[in-house]
Every structure is written in C-alpha cells, then in structure tokens.
Amino acid sequence: MKRKYMLxxxxxTGDKPVVCELVRRYDICVNIIQASISPAMAGTMLAELDAxxxxxxxxxxxxxxxxxxxxxxxxxxxxxxxxxxxCGNCVLACFSGALTIGAPDWKLAFDRDxxxxxxxxxxxxxxxxxxxxAE
Amino acid sequence: xxxxxxxxxxxxxxxxxVVLTAEEVSRMALTMxxxxxxxxxxxxxxATFGAMCSSGAFVNFGHADPPIRMERIELNGVSxxxxxxxxxxxxxxTDCDSANPEYGGGHIIEDxxxxxxxxxxxxxxxxxxxxxxxxxxxxNIDTLNEAYLYNPxxxxxxxxxxxxxxERTIHTYMGKLYPRSGNASYSTAGELSPLINDxxxxxxxxxxxxxxxxxxxxxxxNGTQFDTSKEVNAYGIPVGNARTxxxxxxLRGMSTDxxxxxxxxxxGCSLYVGIGVPIPILDADLARRVSIxxxxxxxxxxxxxxxxxxxxxxxxxxxxxxxxxxxxxxxxTVPVSSLAKAREIAAILKSRIETGGFLLSEPVRAMPAxxxxxxxxxxxxxxxxxxxxLFGAHREKDLSDF
Ligand code: SF4
Ligand code: SF4
Numbered sequence: 001m002k003r004k005y006m007l008x009x010x011x012x013t014g015d016k017p018v019v020c021e022l023v024r025r026y027d028i029c030v031n032i033i034q035a036s037i038s039p040a041m042a043g044t045m046l047a048e049l050d051a052x053x054x055x056x057x058x059x060x061x062x063x064x065x066x067x068x069x070x071x072x073x074x075x076x077x078x079x080x081x082x083x084x085x086x087c088g089n090c091v092l093a094c095f096s097g098a099l100t101i102g103a104p105d106w107k108l109a110f111d112r113d114x115x116x117x118x119x120x121x122x123x124x125x126x127x128x129x130x131x132x133x134a135e
Numbered sequence: 136x137x138x139x140x141x142x143x144x145x146x147x148x149x150x151x152x153v154v155l156t157a158e159e160v161s162r163m164a165l166t167m168x169x170x171x172x173x174x175x176x177x178x179x180x181x182a183t184f185g186a187m188c189s190s191g192a193f194v195n196f197g198h199a200d201p202p203i204r205m206e207r208i209e210l211n212g213v214s215x216x217x218x219x220x221x222x223x224x225x226x227x228x229t230d231c232d233s234a235n236p237e238y239g240g241g242h243i244i245e246d247x248x249x250x251x252x253x254x255x256x257x258x259x260x261x262x263x264x265x266x267x268x269x270x271x272x273x274x275n276i277d278t279l280n281e282a283y284l285y286n287p288x289x290x291x292x293x294x295x296x297x298x299x300x301x302e303r304t305i306h307t308y309m310g311k312l313y314p315r316s317g318n319a320s321y322s323t324a325g326e327l328s329p330l331i332n333d334x335x336x337x338x339x340x341x342x343x344x345x346x347x348x349x350x351x352x353x354x355x356x357n358g359t360q361f362d363t364s365k366e367v368n369a370y371g372i373p374v375g376n377a378r379t380x381x382x383x384x385x386l387r388g389m390s391t392d393x394x395x396x397x398x399x400x401x402x403g404c405s406l407y408v409g410i411g412v413p414i415p416i417l418d419a420d421l422a423r424r425v426s427i428x429x430x431x432x433x434x435x436x437x438x439x440x441x442x443x444x445x446x447x448x449x450x451x452x453x454x455x456x457x458x459x460x461x462x463x464x465x466x467x468t469v470p471v472s473s474l475a476k477a478r479e480i481a482a483i484l485k486s487r488i489e490t491g492g493f494l495l496s497e498p499v500r501a502m503p504a505x506x507x508x509x510x511x512x513x514x515x516x517x518x519x520x521x522x523x524x525l526f527g528a529h530r531e532k533d534l535s536d537f
Contacts, residue, residue: 085184085395085397085407085473085476086473086474086475086476087185087186087397087407087470087471087472087473088310088320088469088470088471088472088473089310089311089399089471091469092310092311092312092318092320092469092471093310093311095313095317101469101470102455102457103455105475106470106473106474106475106478107475120311123311123400124310124311124400126186126397126398126399126405126407127395127397128237128398
C-alpha cells in the first residue's frame with residue numbers, strides 16, 4: 001500500500017543517512033515528492049512510502065525513533081471535472097506537475113500521484129472546482 | 136481569382152462551401168500557395184474562449200403595477216446599473232458585491248442563460264408617474280423583455296505574456312503569478328485567434344456575423360482600446376495587445392458551455408466568452424493572412440511585478456512548448472484561455488456554415504484605420520473641484536428670474 005507522509009528532520013539527523021537506512025532495513029519503496037533542507041541541515045520531506053501494512057508501521061516507528069517527525073497525509077485533492085473550462089489557471093498555480101495541460105488535446109490532466117497537497121489549485125481555479133476530501 | 140460575399144453565401148446556401156478551421160488552413164499552407172488556397176477554400180473559422188472582463192448584458196425587466204423607476208438595482212445581491220431609464224439595466228461582467236466577492240455580473244449572466252430564477256430588488260425615490268419606491272421579486276430569461284449580450288471589448292488581437300519578477304505572489308486576471316518569474320501565462324489562441332487571421336480587419340467590421348456564446352452575434356463597433364499603433368512584425372502581426380471588437384447578440388439561444396462566470400482570487404469577477412469569427416477567403420491576400428502559423432505570431436513578455444515593463448519577446452510555438460527563455464532563464468508557460476474550447480467553437484462554426492445554417496455578412500462600416508490608446512493624465516484638483524455643471528446653472532437662473 002502507498003501512503004504519503006510529511007517527514008520533518010531535526011538538525012540532529014542531518015548528518016545521518018536515515019532514509020537510506022529505512023530502505024535497507026525494510027522492504028520499502030520511497031518516492032520523494034518534495035524536499036527542502038536548510039543550511040543547518042534541518043528539513044522537511046514529502047514522501048510516498050510503498051510497502052505492506054506491517055512494514056509501513058515498522059518504518060514509521062523506526063523514523064520516529066530517530067527523531068524524525070512523521071505526519072500521515074490523508075487529505076486528497078478532489079476535482080469536479082465536469083464543470084472544467086480547460087482554462088489552465090490551476091496548472092499555472094500547480095508546481096508539482098500534478099496538473100498539466102498541453103498537446104495534443106489541451107485538456108486538463110490530473111496525475112494524483114504527483115500531488116503534494118500544496119492547495120494552490122483550490123484558490124486558483126476561477127470556477128472553484130477543487131476541494132479537499134479526507135480519505 | 137477573387138470572390139464576393141454573395142458568391143460565398145450562395146455556395147453556403149447550396150451546401151457546397153468549403154470551410155476549414157484556421158488551424159487546418161495553416162497546415163494546408165505548408166504545401167499550398169495562397170492562390171491555390173483562395174481557389175479551393177471559401178471560409179476559414181477562427182475562435183477564442185477566454186476571460187473577457189469588458190462584457191455584459193442589457194436587460195429590460197418590464198413594468199410592474201404600480202410602476203417603479205428603478206434607481207438602485209440588485210440582482211442576486213449584486214448591484215447593477217441604475218442609470219438606464221426606469222426598468223432597463225446593464226449587467227457588467229465585473230459587477231460584484233464586496234461582501235460576497237465570488238459571485239458577480241458574469242455569474243448572473245450565466246444563470247440567466249441557464250434559465251435560473253434571479254432575485255431582483257430595486258429602489259426608487261417615487262415620482263408622479265412611477266410612484267413605487269421598492270420592489271422585490273424573481274426574474275428569469277423568460278420573464279424579461281429584451282436580454283442581449285453587449286461586450287465593449289472582446290477578442291483582443293494578440294496579448295502580452297505575463298510574468299512577475301517581484302518578491303511576492305501576485306493575483307491577476309492572467310492568473311496566479313509566482314515571485315521571481317516562477318511562471319508565465321498567456322491568453323491568446325495563437326493561429327486560431329480571430330483578429331490574428333485578419334490582422335488589418337479587411338473582413339471584420341461593423342455588422343460581421345459571428346458565433347457568440349453559443350448563439351448568434353454581430354460585431355457592433357471597434358472595441359474599446361482599439362489600437363493600430365503597435366509594432367507590426369515581418370508577418371503583418373501586431374506584437375502585443377492591438378485591435379479589439381465590440382460584439383452583441385441575443386442571450387436566448389446562447390449556452391453556458393460558452394458563457395461562464397468566473398472569480399479570480401483577490402482580483403474579482405469576470406466572464407468567459409466564446410467567440411467564433413468566420414473569415415471569407417475573398418482573395419489570395421486573405422488566404423495568405425489565414426495561413427499564419429504559431430511560430431510567426433510574436434508577442435511581448437511583460438513584467439506585471441515591475442510596472443508592466445516589456446522584458447522580452449516570444450512566439451506562440453515557443454509558448455506552447457511549455458517554457459520560454461527570458462534573460463537567460465527558463466520560465467514555465469501555461470495558457471489561461473482555453474485552446475480546447477476555442478477548437479470546439481471553430482469546429483461548431485465550421486459545421487454551421489457547411490450545413491447552410493450560418494451566412495456571412497459584409498461589414499457595413501470598416502474598422503477605424505487608426506487608433507491609439509491614451510493614458511489617463513491626472514491634473515491637480517482644487518478644493519470642491521467640480522467643473523461647472525448644468526444643474527447649478529439652472530438653479531441660479533431660476534433664482535434671478537423669479
Ligand atoms: S494541491 Fe498543489 S500539487 Fe496538488 S494538484 Fe493542487 S496545486 Fe498541484
Ligand atoms: S482552473 Fe478550474 S476550470 Fe480551469 S482548467 Fe483548472 S480545473 Fe478547469
């Protein structure tokens with residue numbers, strides 16, 4: 001199963017290969033969606049972890065044990081596609097590449113796996129077609 | 136060989152007219168000369184679907200009993216013009232109520248077209264012939280007398296690309312522009328755009344029959360801010376915002392597929408309007424014009440975060456590739472008008488003409504040969520400041536006469 005997490009790394013973990021160890025210890029696939037690290041080596045990472053339920057639980061415990069903040073993201077961006085004008089305003093606002101519009105048909109495409117839940121599209125759509133749905 | 140409007144209309148009536156969309160003819164032009172195209176093609180359809188803030192509708196409510204001279208008018212809580220006789224109004228697309236900014240004039244027009252009931256509330260001072268001072272009731276498209284769209288400025292001939300070099304996100308009618316030129320938006324349908332395909336308005340003038348909001352419309356006048364003074368590139372295309380058209384059409388028969396109220400965060404309301412303009416291919420010169428391609432249509436990149444400075448130039452082929460390079464930096468580009476919808480309109484107009492359901496009209500007056508846009512220069516205003524008004528003059532005269 002796939003789960004999205006916001007991981008916050010305190011400075012103390014900055015010089016330790018926590019993610020690398022995570023992957024090695026558990027049979028887990030880590031897809032890093034967005035990461036930002038400050039000069040002091042503290043940082044946040046939006047990542048999707050893919051493993052069976054048991055391993056996921058262990059992985060989260062492992063991360064917490066290393067001082068990493070783990071927040072499970074259950075929200076999803078909902079889009080009412082039938083009212084869409086294909087206008088592109090949400091695409092202009094979306095930075096993850098989840099929302100795209102382009103050749104050949106120039107119709108809106110939404111790749112939910114790439115969504116980083118930044119919510120920029122919600123206010124950018126001039127028809128108010130986006131919302132949050134809890135899982 | 137040149138053709139006349141009447142000859143083309145005769146072919147349309149017989150169901151024999153050859154009609155292509157502007158994209159189709161641009162492809163045809165890769166292997167055919169303008170003369171060959173003029174021989175083969177009768178009409179080329181162009182289209183655009185985007186936010187057009189300078190739009191609105193005139194409506195007449197009819198008189199109630201007892202009658203009221205409506206001086207302040209609200210529709211679904213949005214204040215609209217109270218300055219047109221007793222029961223006429225103009226619903227401006229950007230009219231809105233500051234307490235509920237997400238619903239405005241554009242949405243009222245959409246709701247009218249959708250056949251919905253709309254709450255009308257109006258006030259008057261009460262006069263001898265219009266004694267009533269207040270009315271509150273519902274109206275809809277069937278209860279109204281006249282209801283027609285009249286848009287003073289639509290279908291801009293080319294438009295700027297918007298970027299924002301400032302340090303904060305800005306919210307504009309060109310969308311959400313991220314700081315430090317984080318993205319760029321553009322809004323013209325490129326080679327499909329109406330006034331790009333007839334750049335000097337040889338066939339688009341007062342009385343040109345067009346597709347408007349799903350129904351029938353006409354070009355009524357040159358649009359406001361009509362500008363012929365922009366630099367023209369090697370292909371005869373003005374670089375940046377140039378000519379515009381004013382259009383009108385009966386609201387009944389229009390469709391919410393092509394007329395949509397919108398709200399931009401921290402900006403306000405507007406109306407998405409779908410327009411399709413047929414270009415008759417009267418001769419090889421027009422065939423050459425409609426053959427224009429995206430890479431030949433250039434426009435300016437304008438910095439909305441720094442006093443609308445022009446910071447670069449690009450073309451629509453580059454814009455549609457997904458990124459442009461300005462000052463050595465790559466910027467992601469996204470359209471904020473709908474090419475998919477514009478294509479749909481061009482195809483609908485094409486089939487209406489092919490099946491004889493849409494005839495062309497020759498303009499009764501050409502667009503102005505010259506037009507430039509003045510700025511509003513501010514002058515110092517003394518205390519009180521009103522210039523001499525007729526109202527005051529009357530009063531003084533009255534006093535001295537009696
Ligand atoms: S929430 Fe952010 S990342 Fe997700 S679709 Fe909306 S704009 Fe894109
Ligand atoms: S901003 Fe809204 S209407 Fe425009 S393309 Fe995105 S979802 Fe569709």
